[in-house]
Amino acid sequence: MKALLSGNEAVARGAYESGVKVAAAYPGTPSTEILQNFAQYEGVYAEWAPNEKVAFEVGIGASMAGVRVLVAMKHVGLNVAADPFMTFAYTGVRGGFLLTSADDPGMHSSQNEQDNRYFARFALIPLLEPSDSQEAKDMVGVGLRLSEQFDTPTMLRLTTRISHAKGVVRLGKIKEVEPKGFTLDLQKYVMIPAYARMRHPLVLKRLEKLRRYAERTPLNRIEWGDRSVGIISGGVAYQYAKEVMPKASFLKLGLTYPLPEAKIREFASQVEVLFVVEELEPFLEEQIRAVGLSVEGKAFFPRLGELSPEVVAEGFRKAGVLKVRRRRSRVPPGAALPRPPIMCPGCPHRSVFFALNRIKGIVMSDIGCYTLSVLPPLQAIHSCICMGASISGAQGVAKAIEKAGVRDDRPVFAVLGDSTFLHSGVTGLMDVAYNKGNVNIIVLDNRTTAMTGGQQHPGTGRTLQGEETFQVDFLKLAEALGIRRVRVVDPYDLKGMTRAFKEEAAVPEPSFIVTNRPCVMLEKFDSSLVYRVDPERCEGCGICLRLGCPAILPGEEIPSKKGKKVRRKVSIDPSLCRGCSVCEQLCKQEAISGPPPRPA
């Protein structure tokens, strides 16, 4: 049977075929669909963990209990899970353990483009890199076998173009793997210094065995062609290189750590010039150079961003081994229209930032849909580093003001989403309470993980596999941590919410504010909620446009005096408006009307 599968779907299928029984992840583009797909299979357990560290540790436990495990995350997720990851590399596994890390070269939806291949080398564990969906599926099985054979976690590294590209995949049979059960092995799993010292040499021995495996595995294969150009490549970069240099000789690496040194030497000795084509960092190139071979890579292929057939062709052209006509783009300049991502019409986040702009505080923010508030017209937030950094960052700002002589009388806010708060905001909140920071924390509780497409989390009351479950009570949680000022605000009530922010900003102690409107994507469009503009009354003042709502459109020009700013009457697109009423609350001419929003 053949099917058209994305790399992520293929990984899920591969895990199912290989008898994986437990899978855990925290969502993150481009990895999210792995668990979403795996969770659909019969007879498996799959969970959204609150963050990647927890997901990884759930995986460790399940492996110790002797079942095969899949753990998935985006590249930056592994930073969060790095602590268990580095030491699990010492203990090794019982049930096969596959970590899938999905990197995002080009930062289509990420805050950095770190190259996670270094993590495998850091931890001294095997690293597999598929070049298409078929390989993604097959390498799951290979990775789990390696994991059990060599007593190591295995890392499968995907990139956006592998995760989200679809290809034809031959489906395999489902393998039943008997669970081995939990056995005691204190010196293997209890990493006190004395036992960890015993494990470390085993890690190095394992690496030597893996090196020998790398020499003989068909995952690393030579494809002889014209020997004037030899290309070493893996992952999606291999496909681009193959596309533009179909006649060259290739050493295609599927196992990219540890490297097969002898095979590389053999290949290098038989080609005239040797290139490495790899996305992001010179991971292969530096290791190949380090064994004394002469090779070209980053001198011709960029270290920044995604590769593409054009970029790779341009590199080979610069290197003098490919003649390509450089096509002049036929697009007339200025014709390309920007379409920056925007918050949806009716998004409950929008008004929060509008209100914060009025208060003029310092706004430490976080990662989620709400980060879009940095763009015009709102431009309301002042930081976004990594998940959870808003609250702890705000604590740092507040302490610098309070204790270190920074003169600033602006109130300090931390703004983050519900999923982000549960991921890694709770510990920051504990710090604020414990160390008495004068920080006002706003949790945007839209009851979903919206940025990544709407996943459940411990605050939604449902699990990944659709079961009903307990729901975190944010206010009680904050109180239990020691915050005395806790309250709920309705973000569709601009006045009430702004007043609440002002009150909390005025009190010199931490406060915890939760918004109570769900993400509009969770609700059906309802045409009876749509607002409209009375063109007779609209004077084109433009205040509603400052919300940056895509449903509010400027239209007919109002004749104005010379030199004055052009004013335009606005209208509301009835196919987009969700009836949040915030624009109506802003309009001084009372030109906007509609039904009051339903109770939250």
Place this chain on the structure above:
Amino acid sequence: MAKASWEVNNVLIVGVGGQGVILASEILSEVAMRSGFDVKKSEVHGMAQRGGIVSSHVRYGSEVASPLIPQGEVDVLLAFELAEAVRWIGFLSPKGRVIASRQRLVPPIVSTGLASYPEDAESILQRETWAPVLVDAQQLANQLGNPRLVNTILLGVASRLLELPHRTWRRVVSERVPKAYRELNLAAFEQGRGILGSSSVS
């Protein structure tokens, strides 16, 4: 070894988040796979989808290497929106054809004065590309009684330029749309397919 890229068929489907670009490319890919071809299809999910630019690369042939179509090798550019059609014409091969819906979606950034919509998009397409096919897809869809038929109409137009079996197209289209709308979608597909009379296919 991969085939030289001229043997691979390259279709670039473009539009704006929410227009159904992905579904259209799913249908095309499925038709190509069932017709016995190797297929690759690539697009980016996530941030780019929120009102943003969406482009889906579909490639099929006896063997496909890169999931991205090399610039200058697009055989058919199927655009669900006019400014988006213009954005991608630099990807066309010298003989590549554009099929574009006459729909315009003006992003909010235009209303804030930070960008302007290319009002002359149609004439750019006429001037810069060979025999573009401009389709009043929305109007046709409304005549058929459902504005959501736009995608199927455009796929019908494209099917004329792509040598894939008509029967397979019909089968996949009917499988991929809700049951209640099957007949309507098939009618829309045929309507699209009829727009380019066989004589105008070159």
